[in-house]
Amino acid sequence: MRVSCWRSLPTCGLQSTLFQLRDLKAVGKKFVHVMYPKKSSALLRDWDLWGPLVLCVSLALMLQGGSADSKEDGGPQFAEVFVIIWFGAVVITLNSKLLGGTISFFQSLCVLGYCVLPLTVAMLVCRLVLLAGSGTVSFIIRLIVVIAMFAWSTLASTAFLADSQPPHRKALVVYPIFLFYFVISWMILTFTPQ
Amino acid sequence: GRRRKRKRLRLAGAELYANRVFSSPTGGREQRAAGLLIGCRGAVPAASLRVTEAAAGSGWAVGSKANPDATTISIDEPTEAHKKQHSRRQEPGREEDDELLGTDDSDKTELLAGQKKSAPFWTFEYYQTFFDVDTYQVLDRIKGSVFPVPGRNFVRLYVRSNPDLYGPFWICATLVFAIAVSGNLSNFFIHLGRPTYHYVPEFRKVSIAATTIYAYAWLVPLALWGFLMWRNSKVMNIVSYSFLEIVCVYGYSLFVYIPTAILWIIPQKVVRWVLMIFSLCLSGSVLVMTFWPAVRDDNRRIALATMGTIVLLHALLSVGCLAYFFDAPEVDFPAPIIPAHNGTTLITKVK
Numbered sequence: 079m080r081v082s083c084w085r086s087l088p089t090c091g092l093q094s095t096l097f098q099l100r101d102l103k104a105v106g107k108k109f110v111h112v113m114y115p116k117k118s119s120a121l122l123r124d125w126d127l128w129g130p131l132v133l134c135v136s137l138a139l140m141l142q143g144g145s146a147d148s149k150e151d152g153g154p155q156f157a158e159v160f161v162i163i164w165f166g167a168v169v170i171t172l173n174s175k176l177l178g179g180t181i182s183f184f185q186s187l188c189v190l191g192y193c194v195l196p197l198t199v200a201m202l203v204c205r206l207v208l209l210a211g212s213g214t215v216s217f218i219i220r221l222i223v224v225i226a227m228f229a230w231s232t233l234a235s236t237a238f239l240a241d242s243q244p245p246h247r248k249a250l251v252v253y254p255i256f257l258f259y260f261v262i263s264w265m266i267l268t269f270t271p272q
Numbered sequence: 273g274r275r276r277k278r279k280r281l282r283l284a285g286a287e288l289y290a291n292r293v294f295s296s297p298t299g300g301r302e303q304r305a306a307g308l309l310i311g312c313r314g315a316v317p318a319a320s321l322r323v324t325e326a327a328a329g330s331g332w333a334v335g336s337k338a339n340p341d342a343t344t345i346s347i348d349e350p351t352e353a354h355k356k357q358h359s360r361r362q363e364p365g366r367e368e369d370d371e372l373l374g375t376d377d378s379d380k381t382e383l384l385a386g387q388k389k390s391a392p393f394w395t396f397e398y399y400q401t402f403f404d405v406d407t408y409q410v411l412d413r414i415k416g417s418v419f420p421v422p423g424r425n426f427v428r429l430y431v432r433s434n435p436d437l438y439g440p441f442w443i444c445a446t447l448v449f450a451i452a453v454s455g456n457l458s459n460f461f462i463h464l465g466r467p468t469y470h471y472v473p474e475f476r477k478v479s480i481a482a483t484t485i486y487a488y489a490w491l492v493p494l495a496l497w498g499f500l501m502w503r504n505s506k507v508m509n510i511v512s513y514s515f516l517e518i519v520c521v522y523g524y525s526l527f528v529y530i531p532t533a534i535l536w537i538i539p540q541k542v543v544r545w546v547l548m549i550f551s552l553c554l555s556g557s558v559l560v561m562t563f564w565p566a567v568r569d570d571n572r573r574i575a576l577a578t579m580g581t582i583v584l585l586h587a588l589l590s591v592g593c594l595a596y597f598f599d600a601p602e603v604d605f606p607a608p609i610i611p612a613h614n615g616t617t618l619i620t621k622v623k
Binding site: 257 | 471
């Protein structure tokens with residue numbers, strides 16, 4: 079919840095709204111920035127965590143329903159996906175700050191969360207492909223899609239975050255991001271329907 | 273008697289790991305002075321400084337400008353490349369002493385690493401001091417752990433009073449996922465042809481792997497550090513390590529298991545065991561060469577027992593990971609328990 083609009087718009091006063099059209103537009107704009115990463119600072123300046131939340135929830139939901147019967151060795155549970163994404167993002171942010179990065183905590187969380195968007199698209203594509211069949215061909219298609227989206231996510235987040243790092247430590251900051259998106263891609267690729 | 277020599281001698285910073293110098297007229301204590309890196313600028317009375325030979329290859333050396341009678345033994349110097357890389361920590365114009373002494377911030381540099389973090393522990397800056405490494409330093413340390421040179425001490429050569437937590441943490445994280453993913457892949461390839469096999473991602477194993485590896489990489493150094501501190505209080509050791517340095521060595525020594533875990537996908541028993549022994553030798557030798565100088569002056573049996581425990585725990589880790597995460601190849605697995613069997617039993621019971 080947040081207190082919205084201080085200007086004189088017809089519907090507002092100091093009422094709290096859950097989500098407003100203006101927020102939706104801001105989130106949408108950031109999605110576009112992620113899909114076409116350029117050195118724009120819109121993602122960094124006006125950070126918000128709505129987009130990452132929506133992406134995380136939808137990714138976790140789509141990862142359900144696989145091997146649902148299997149008690150022990152199935153895919154990740156909803157809570158596990160959630161924890162991995164948020165805990166992973168927090169750890170990477172702390173890592174980059176400890177190495178001397180100048181980006182703020184929530185800005186970094188925002189960037190890492192938004193850059194999960196290509197992988198969410200990959201998950202969607204994978205589920206659609208799996209509806210058609212689950213043979214070798216579908217596996218190859220899924221593999222190619224996931225690899226492409228993984229590369230896109232990593233490059234997008236690196237493009238946003240790399241400038242705020244000290245010069246001799248860029249690789250030290252980029253590697254955990256690579257590992258983070260690799261783990262998410264692995265979860266997406268190994269998703270098998272029941 | 274034993275005297276503190278720090279005020280009178282300018283002692284090297286990074287090369288020296290004990291903050292007490294023993295010198296006594298009796299013969300027995302002289303052995304303690306062996307292995308100390310000492311450089312004397314001014315005149316030092318010969319009687320106050322007795323040295324004996326340092327073990328070759330231990331990297332210790334003694335030199336005294338004012339006292340040519342003292343035994344002088346050449347040092348296994350760090351290579352030029354390392355000296356140049358770390359030269360920004362040295363003051364210029366002291367090259368001839370740097371040959372023997374290493375860095376020379378004597379009065380300011382604490383001899384035991386870990387005491388230079390001066391920010392209070394509840395501030396962010398305190399923890400930033402543990403991440404004060406550049407990319408090339410991390411890569412150097414990794415290289416030093418994969419290619420251990422006999423006689424070179426990993427801590428002295430690479431860590432050099434700047435232990436970092438970046439390497440241990442992220443190497444452990446990578447190892448966790450490498451083992452989990454490789455195990456999953458290898459099981460997939462092993463069971464590929466079977467009709468009853470249904471692929472599962474085995475995600476639970478990630479948390480088990482994480483617990484095991486992080487516990488090993490942090491609790492074993494804690495126990496070892498406590499043990500070494502306890503022995504240090506009983507027996508004077510020349511070399512002692514801070515807790516962070518031990519964590520650093522353990523963390524970097526685990527690096528060689530990452531390619532090993534990936535190569536364990538190959539479903540041949542012989543190949544896997546050869547790989548395991550090879551990686552155990554590499555990483556175990558890093559540990560042994562690091563900790564042997566710290567226990568060597570102790571009771572022989574205790575020193576050997578400590579070394580044996582270190583190597584044994586390391587071997588247990590790799591054997592355990594191989595056994596748990598990677599199914600044995602070419603073994604026929606029993607058919608999965610048919611639920612109807614249990615269901616039938618249940619029904620009869622209900623009846």
